[in-house]
Amino acid sequence: MTAPRAGRSGDGRKGGHRPGGEELAVPPAEFRSYYGRAVLKAPVWKYDIPAYLFTGGLAAGSSLVAAGADLTGRSVLRRAARAASLGAVGVSTYFLINDLGRPERFYNMLRVAKPTSPMSMGSWILAAFGPAAGIAAVAELAGALPHRGVLGLARRLLPTAGRAAGLAAAAAAPALATYTAVLLADTAVPSWHEARRVLPFAFAGGALASGAGAGLMAAPVSETAPLRRLAVAGAALELAAVHAAENDLGLLSEPYQTGRPGRLLRLARTLTAAGAIGAVAGRRSRILSILSGAALLGGSLATRFGVYEAGVASAKDPKYTVVPQRARLGAGRPAGAAPKDTGAHQQG
Amino acid sequence: MSSFYGPLDPAPDAGYADPPPRKGFFTDTSVCIGCKACEVACKEWNAIPADGYNLLGQSYDNTGGLTANSWRAVEFIEQPLASGQRSAPFAGAPTGPSASATSAVLAARTGQDTGTEPGIEPAPDPTAAAPAAEPQFLGMPGIDLPGRIDDPDGVRRTDFRWLMMSNVCKHCTHAACLDVCPTGSLFRTEFGTVVVQEDICNGCGYCIPACPYGVIDRREEDGRAWKCTLCYDRLGAGQTPACAQACPTQSIQYGDLDELRVRAQERVDRLHEVGVGEARLYGHDPEDGVGGDGAFFLLLDEPEVYGLPPDPVVTTRDLPSMWKTAGVAAAGMVALVAAAFVRGPR
Numbered sequence: 147m148t149a150p151r152a153g154r155s156g157d158g159r160k161g162g163h164r165p166g167g168e169e170l171a172v173p174p175a176e177f178r179s180y181y182g183r184a185v186l187k188a189p190v191w192k193y194d195i196p197a198y199l200f201t202g203g204l205a206a207g208s209s210l211v212a213a214g215a216d217l218t219g220r221s222v223l224r225r226a227a228r229a230a231s232l233g234a235v236g237v238s239t240y241f242l243i244n245d246l247g248r249p250e251r252f253y254n255m256l257r258v259a260k261p262t263s264p265m266s267m268g269s270w271i272l273a274a275f276g277p278a279a280g281i282a283a284v285a286e287l288a289g290a291l292p293h294r295g296v297l298g299l300a301r302r303l304l305p306t307a308g309r310a311a312g313l314a315a316a317a318a319a320p321a322l323a324t325y326t327a328v329l330l331a332d333t334a335v336p337s338w339h340e341a342r343r344v345l346p347f348a349f350a351g352g353a354l355a356s357g358a359g360a361g362l363m364a365a366p367v368s369e370t371a372p373l374r375r376l377a378v379a380g381a382a383l384e385l386a387a388v389h390a391a392e393n394d395l396g397l398l399s400e401p402y403q404t405g406r407p408g409r410l411l412r413l414a415r416t417l418t419a420a421g422a423i424g425a426v427a428g429r430r431s432r433i434l435s436i437l438s439g440a441a442l443l444g445g446s447l448a449t450r451f452g453v454y455e456a457g458v459a460s461a462k463d464p465k466y467t468v469v470p471q472r473a474r475l476g477a478g479r480p481a482g483a484a485p486k487d488t489g490a491h492q493q494g
Numbered sequence: 495m496s497s498f499y500g501p502l503d504p505a506p507d508a509g510y511a512d513p514p515p516r517k518g519f520f521t522d523t524s525v526c527i528g529c530k531a532c533e534v535a536c537k538e539w540n541a542i543p544a545d546g547y548n549l550l551g552q553s554y555d556n557t558g559g560l561t562a563n564s565w566r567a568v569e570f571i572e573q574p575l576a577s578g579q580r581s582a583p584f585a586g587a588p589t590g591p592s593a594s595a596t597s598a599v600l601a602a603r604t605g606q607d608t609g610t611e612p613g614i615e616p617a618p619d620p621t622a623a624a625p626a627a628e629p630q631f632l633g634m635p636g637i638d639l640p641g642r643i644d645d646p647d648g649v650r651r652t653d654f655r656w657l658m659m660s661n662v663c664k665h666c667t668h669a670a671c672l673d674v675c676p677t678g679s680l681f682r683t684e685f686g687t688v689v690v691q692e693d694i695c696n697g698c699g700y701c702i703p704a705c706p707y708g709v710i711d712r713r714e715e716d717g718r719a720w721k722c723t724l725c726y727d728r729l730g731a732g733q734t735p736a737c738a739q740a741c742p743t744q745s746i747q748y749g750d751l752d753e754l755r756v757r758a759q760e761r762v763d764r765l766h767e768v769g770v771g772e773a774r775l776y777g778h779d780p781e782d783g784v785g786g787d788g789a790f791f792l793l794l795d796e797p798e799v800y801g802l803p804p805d806p807v808v809t810t811r812d813l814p815s816m817w818k819t820a821g822v823a824a825a826g827m828v829a830l831v832a833a834a835f836v837r838g839p840r
Contacts, residue, residue: 180569180801181552182602182617183559186708190611190699210827214835247697247717254677254696261817262498262810265700266676320824327823328816332674332809333703339809342816346823354830376834383826461703463618468798471805481783481807 177472179464186334188461194245196454198238199326200356200447202272203349205234206323207357207380209279213316214372215361216309223373225286226364227357228312232283235276242272264329271325275318281311323353330457336467337391337460338453340398344390348453351383352446355418359442362425362435370435374425377442381422385415388449391456397469401456410452418445497668499811501780504667508682516686517729518751518788519738520758521660523800524765524773526745528658532566533557535740539725540565543715545608552601553656558614559801560661562713562720566737569800571657572597598623610711610720612702659791659800660737660746663688663709663722664777667785668808671701671710671721679719686751686788687724695719706784706806724788751788762792770794776802783807 179185189195212227214220243252255269285308291301327349331342338345358377362370388411392402401407421441428434460466474480497507505513536542545563550556553570560567602617617623669688672680679694680701690710697717701710710721725735733739738748747754758775765773776797777787783806797804 178796178798179617179622180559180571180799181598182620182623183801184615184618184708185798185801185803187702187705187711188612188615189703190712206827210831214831218835245699247699247712247719248695251696254679254694255698257694258676258678260676260678262673262813263676263700264813265674265698269676320827321820323827324820324824328813328820329700331816332813333700334670334706334708334806334809335703339812342812343819346816346820347826350823350827354827372834376831379830379834383830457703462615464798464801465619465622467803471803472798475805480805481811482779482781 177465177468179468183464184462185464185467186336186461188458189333189335190247191245193451194241196451197447198241198245199349199450199454200352201234201238201241202326203323203353203446203450204356204360204443205231205238205275205279206319207353207355208234208360209275209282209312209315209319209357210354211357211361211373211376212282213312215365215369216312218372220365220369223361223365223369224312227361228279228283228286228308230357230360230364231279231315235272235279239272239276264325264332268322268325268329271318271321275315275322278311278315278318282308282315284308285311319353320350324350330453333457334467335457335461336470337395337398337401338457340395340470341391341453344387344394345453348384348387348391348449351380351385351387352449354380355384355421355442356380356446358425359421359439359446362439362442364439367428367430367432367435371429374429377425377438378422381418381442381445384446384449385418388414388453391453398460398466401459401463401466402452405459407452407454407456407459410448410455414445414448414452416445417441417448421445498673498813499668499785499808501785502667503686504669504682504785505684505686510684513684513686515750515752516788517724517749518665518686518754518790519662519724519735520747520749520754520790520792521662522745522747522758522761522792523657523659524761524770524792524794525743526568526658526660527743528554528568528570528656529742530557530568531740531742532660532737532746533564533568535736536566536722537564539728539736540723542720543609543713545610546606548606550601550604550606550614551597552604553597556606558606558608560663560709560711560721561608561613562610562711563608565662565720565722567661569657569659569661571659571795571799573655573657573795609715610713613711657794657799659793660741661800661802662737662789663724664707664784664790665722665724665788666808667780667788668810669784670704670706670808670810671719673808673810673813674700674704676700683726683729685724685726685729687726687729688788689723689726690719690721692718692720704809706803706808708801722789754790758790758792765792783811 208227208231212224215224243249260266285304288301288304291297324346327345330338331345358373361373421438424438428438543563550558553572555570557564557567599620602620602623605616606614665687672688677694679691683689695718701719710719712719734748738746762773762775772794776793777790780786
């Protein structure tokens with residue numbers, strides 16, 4: 147007699163078709179578990195963290211747009227993008243501190259600099275980016291200062307300081323936009339870790355698309371030609387990378403396709419694609435530009451929440467931990483035998 | 495910088511000049527009687543808050559798993575399966591379906607407020623805990639031994655065994671929680687163990703999804719991460735950790751890791767000799783995905799039956815390649831912005 151299994155996937159999982167309606171390439175998984183409970187602990191982060199993934203990307207994208215506008219003489223766009231960047235980085239800082247279990251100890255983040263901790267690296271990136279973005283934005287107030295006296299001196303110096311700070315912020319921006327992908331991937335959360343090769347591109351694309359989107363909403367159509375190109379490029383990168391996460395990870399793609407994260411990512415795809423198309427189509431229409439910008443921002447926001455929630459779902463179900471690891475053992479290539487960063491792909 | 499991967503001695507790797515031998519636990523589940531003395535001793539010594547009086551309906555495990563408030567957790571697994579010596583003690587016992595499938599489904603539906611987060615959550619799919627079974631009254635506590643009597647409905651029970659295991663932090667050679675901690679609160683001790691400094695931890699929560707075993711957890715009332723310290727304070731005074739000291743059957747053995755590994759191999763060989771073919775070691779191998787565990791186990795079934803990952807790997811093994819990928823994506827951002835602004839009309 148075959149022993150009944152202590153816990154295997156139940157009949158609740160009719161493989162192939164899910165309520166979401168997608169056809170899955172993966173057959174229903176059989177596995178054993180401790181009363182069906184999760185092996186891993188899911189992240190305890192609140193909605194501050196996926197929200198920060200978005201605002202951090204927006205801050206990074208906006209500061210790159212601001213630098214481009216500054217160097218090409220688009221002053222309205224520069225002013226708007228610098229303001230968006232400072233606003234987004236300010237909100238980001240709030241989210242990050244608010245999410246701590248001990249917010250009053252946030253400064254312990256700057257106690258060490260640890261390359262093995264993406265969160266430590268991110269804290270230092272933010273510490274470099276934030277003040278630079280702040281100076282760049284404050285420099286926009288130079289025109290409101292009097293011509294004489296100490297403030298008059300500030301009026302003459304601020305634009306130069308603003309340009310230097312804006313370029314410094316733009317230099318830190320790509321790191322700010324992409325380290326968060328490493329932060330998620332550098333966990334035991336199956337669907338994040340397995341997506342480690344695509345998440346940085348998803349977040350880089352999303353940062354560009356949202357930076358372009360914010361600029362499209364704020365600046366006149368005469369200054370936004372580069373933003374339309376940037377919107378299309380960023381949206382394409384974001385869509386392609388998320389598509390890869392949704393389809394190329396075997397069993398671990400399932401959380402990206404099903405349930406609430408699946409719905410969020412489908413919404414994100416619609417918004418991002420509509421925003422990119424609208425950005426090109428609306429090159430003479432202020433209204434259409436604003437709508438496109440909003441769609442790009444919404445798409446980027448929904449992508450971050452979708453990716454975040456897919457990871458949480460994958461950590462809460464023991465299937466996503468046990469089945470790929472069993473497959474790895476069954477194929478005779480346990481983690482210990484694998485050379486660095488190979489053999490872990492497509493385990494599901 | 496310390497290595498991300500492969501076998502090594504963690505204390506010298508962390509910079510200790512002349513550390514004592516690496517200390518650890520060998521938890522031999524074949525002699526565990528499920529008395530929970532380890533849980534009680536751990537709570538007492540480390541002054542861990544209570545997690546309430548709860549009935550999980552999960553066999554006799556009402557702790558549910560490791561949390562910020564349970565650093566040792568005794569698991570009970572009911573299996574309708576004879577143990578290694580299946581003949582003598584079970585001769586004449588009834589056969590047929592056991593109650594354990596239904597109890598498993600009931601158990602999987604039960605969550606528990608442990609005062610920690612995420613703590614012990616109900617199973618996402620309760621039916622995954624057992625093959626097709628309707629929920630029904632568990633019948634516990636009862637007078638008769640489970641598996642010894644027939645069900646009133648005429649359903650006959652099978653031979654039956656309990657697996658019991660005292661789970662604990664693994665004190666990995668390559669500890670992901672320690673690697674990702676942004677404040678330096680988690681550190682490697684001179685004994686090769688991994689400990690949280692509660693005066694440094696700011697509750698960022700990164701260690702929690704980083705752990706491949708789901709061990710470390712956050713305490714709601716104070717917002718910080720907590721886990722087994724392998725009784726760092728007792729070790730420093732030359733004492734045995736509280737759980738090992740309290741264990742009445744020497745299921746939990748404490749000592750120099752090298753010696754424990756030899757002892758464990760002798761034990762598993764002995765069990766194989768007497769016919770317990772399912773005995774196996776878990777976490778003992780320095781060549782595994784976390785470089786071997788400081789706290790390892792002798793199990794009587796597959797690791798996932800005990801809620802352990804069958805092939806864990808430290809996530810930071812892939813960190814260098816992840817930073818490289820992020821670098822490529824970051825460079826791509828600069829290139830796209832430059833291309834967008836440089837070319838074309840205003």
